[in-house]
Amino acid sequence: MVYVxxxxxxxxxxxxxxxxxxxxxxxxxxxxxxxxxxxxxxNGFGSDVLHLLLEASAADTRVGALGRDTLxxxxxxxVEVRPASGDGAR
Numbered sequence: 001m002v003y004v005x006x007x008x009x010x011x012x013x014x015x016x017x018x019x020x021x022x023x024x025x026x027x028x029x030x031x032x033x034x035x036x037x038x039x040x041x042x043n044g045f046g047s048d049v050l051h052l053l054l055e056a057s058a059a060d061t062r063v064g065a066l067g068r069d070t071l072x073x074x075x076x077x078x079v080e081v082r083p084a085s086g087d088g089a090r
Contacts, residue, residue: 001045016041052081060084 003014013024014033021038024030033041045051056063066078 001041003041003044014041016045055083055085056081058083 001016003016005012005014010026012026014037015022015024016038019038019042021033021041022030023033023037046055055061061084062082064080064082066080069076069078
């Protein structure tokens with residue numbers, strides 16, 4: 001996965017490949033990122049809508065209804081998704 005941040009003509013890239021990550025600065029230099037940044041990138045990768053829906057549809061994922069709630073003046077259903085991977089509830 002590649003995150004690209006661009007302001008005017010200045011571009012920065014953060015790259016995630018499994019459990020390794022690095023960044024590329026505007027001058028073209030590349031450096032490894034620390035473990036906290038790797039986890040932040042992994043969290044971002046796993047929390048987009050496509051990956052959340054894929055995880056929720058897995059046969060070994062537990063999904064449960066938690067009732068009703070209100071969000072910005074709208075009635076919503078609350079659900080909890082517990083993936084078998086143990087990555088926590090979402």
